[in-house]
Amino acid sequence: MDAPRPLLTTIVATPETGTAGTFIIMDLLYAVGRLWELLHSEAPGMPRFLPRLVTFDGQPYQDIHGVTITPHGSFDDFPHPDIVMIPELAIDPWKPLPNSFAAVADWVRDSYHDGAIVASLCSGSVLLSETGLLEGQEATSHWGYCEAIKARHPGITIRKERVLVMAGEGHRLITTGGFSSWHDLLLYLVGRIAGAEEARRLSKLFLLDWHVDGQLPFAALTVGRKHEDSMIAAAQIWAADNYADPNPVALMAAEAGLTERSFLRRFRKATGQSPLEYVQTMRIEEAKQLLETTDMAFDAIAAEVGYSEPSAFRHLFRKLVGTTPSAYRRRHLRPEARV
Structure with missing residues (x-):
């Protein structure tokens, strides 16, 4: 029986594409079926993936660091890829978004309709969302890009807490969270296409692991929408120094010179959050900093950020961060404290 042909895997690049993700994808996919055998003095098998770096016109481009990158070719040179990968942006x-994204999105969409698996890494889901393929689907992205994608494409259900989301017919649409979720993406793809044993080998070769806790423990929750409302901006500045107050929302409304009802409506329009949600995320961020940098007991931290009932704050922390305060502290323990 003939060995399966390697799957043509096109890595889509633009001048905004991050170089790290581009070459990580190519290096690891090239290693499948080869590197393990090399290290064990075995004859390399048939490669399972044929990674190729492609751009709209196939011409060399300068990456974000000013380094000249020469792709394998243009979209026209690779009209029928098996897999399309969109690295971080x-x-x-x-x-x-750059005007050049429209032509790239068209090619990605056509490739999907031609049967390709389409996967984005990290902020690459911004470009994937422009194809329209994610409308009515679940998706994720780097936590810092989720709100912008949601605002631009309300038809996409953003799963900010997830590291890996499969969607669409045959799960041929794959999005990932923050940059290091390339671990999860490549292990998943290799396992799906080349088998579980190849995925295990890849994990051992490159010391890869799954992000079993999702990406919320790594997220800054107060990434806010930019806006031009000076009154709301003033209230936000006030909140930065007074979020521990027991009744911050009423005081924020007073600071803005608005009735509480008008303030609630105007704040949500400007920021995408309610004032209470905004204050809660500020409190969570401060608690995370204290867990990372001090030895304070959590009950004392809860009181420090404005909660008289530590159990209520512990519940909120787990809901928004995706893990318990003690587990968060262990994960982010200062290096000197590990000695």
């Missing part, structure tokens, strides 16, 4: 999530 170094872009401001709230600014208009």
Whole structure:
């Protein structure tokens, strides 16, 4: 029986594409079926993936560091990929997207309709969302890009807590969370296509592991929407120094010179959050900092950030961060405290 042909895996690049993710994908997929055998003095098997770096026109481009990258070719050179990979993008999530993304999105969409698996890494889901393929589907992204994608494409259900989300017909749409979730993406793809044993070998070769706790423990929860409302901005500045007050929302409304009802409506329109949600996330962020940098007991931290009932704050912490305060502290323990 003939060995299966290697799957043509196109890694889509633009000048905004991060170089690390691009070459990590290519290096690891190239290693499947080869590197394990090399290290065990065995004949390499048939490669399972054929990674190729492609751009719209196939011409060399300068990456975000000014390094000239020469792709394998253009979209036209690889019209029928088996897999399309979109690496991370170094872009401001709230600014208009580059005009060049439209042509790239068209090619990605056509490849999907031609039968390809389409996967994005980290902020690459910004580009994938422009294809329209994620409308009505679940998806994830780097936690810092989730709100912008949701604002631009309300038809996508954003799962900010997830590291890996499969969607669409045959689970041929895959999105991942923050950058290091390439571990999860590649282990999943290799296991799905080349088998569990190849995924285990890849994990051992490159010391890869699954992010079993999701990405919320790593997220800064107060990434807010940019806005032009000066009254709300003033209230936010006030809240930064007074979030531990027992009744901060009423005082924020007074600071803005608005009735509480008008303030609630205007604050949500400007920030995408209610004032209470905003204050809660500020309290959570401060608690995370104290867990990372001090030896304070959690009950004392809860009181420090404005909660008289530590059990209520512990419940909120777990809900928003995805783990318990003690587990969070162990994960982010200062290096000197580990000695």
